[in-house]
Amino acid sequence: xxxxxxxxxxxxxxxxxxxxxxxxxxxxxxxxxxxxxxxxxxxxxxxxxxxxxxxxxxxxxxxxxxxxxxxxxxxxxxxxxxxxxxxxxxxxxxxxxxxxxxxxxxxxxxxxxxxxxxxxxxxxxxxxxxxxxxxxxxxxxxxxxxxxxxx
Numbered sequence: 001x002x003x004x005x006x007x008x009x010x011x012x013x014x015x016x017x018x019x020x021x022x023x024x025x026x027x028x029x030x031x032x033x034x035x036x037x038x039x040x041x042x043x044x045x046x047x048x049x050x051x052x053x054x055x056x057x058x059x060x061x062x063x064x065x066x067x068x069x070x071x072x073x074x075x076x077x078x079x080x081x082x083x084x085x086x087x088x089x090x091x092x093x094x095x096x097x098x099x100x101x102x103x104x105x106x107x108x109x110x111x112x113x114x115x116x117x118x119x120x121x122x123x124x125x126x127x128x129x130x131x132x133x134x135x136x137x138x139x140x141x142x143x144x145x146x147x148x149x150x151x
Contacts, residue, residue, distance in 0.1 A: 042085045042118040042142055046077040053078045064106035065145070068099040072135060081108030084145040085118065090135040097132045102145065104129070109147045118142035 046052060055063050057073035065076045065084070071092040078084040084107050088100065104113040104126075115124040115131055119142065124131045133141060 042144060043077055043087060046079070046083070046085050049079045049082075051079050051082075053080065062103075062106065064103040065143075066101050068101065069096070072098045072100075074100075076107075078107050078145075081110075081147070084113075086143045086145065087140065088133065088135070088143065089140045090137055092135070092137060095134070095136045098135050100131045100133050102126055102129055102131060104145075104148070107145060109145070112148035113145045114148050116144045116146075118144050 055061070055065075055074075055076040055078065057063065057066075057075065063074065063076065064078065065074055065086040065088075067074065067088070069092060072088060072090045074086050074088040076084055076086045088098075090096075090098065092098075102113060102115060104110075107113060113126065115126055116122065117124065124133070124143065133143075135141065
């Protein structure tokens, strides 16, 4: 089990995805107490950035970071051209190497982007606009995305 982003009970990713912008986000003290240990800052750091755009998997607009499998969902926090954080979880029945599409241009990264695990900092290679991400059922992974050109 990973310290912050690993295997959680079935409600962990649901709480993250559906309540992050509601109860916890409206109460900074409660948010810091409950969500910060889970998110270990990457998402929390994005919430007060000017120009923040949030893409939720249930929105009816194109998602800049999305899985090929509809049972793998994500929420993306993006300050276009500067930084992005993607929280990805799986509702698939079995563990898999999920194909995750990354639209660097939609995130404002004209020269492409680098993707790293928020936990541990390991870089994930982006090939043809896609990364492979091993995911277990109900596992939560948080990725940082930044400009490949160093902007």
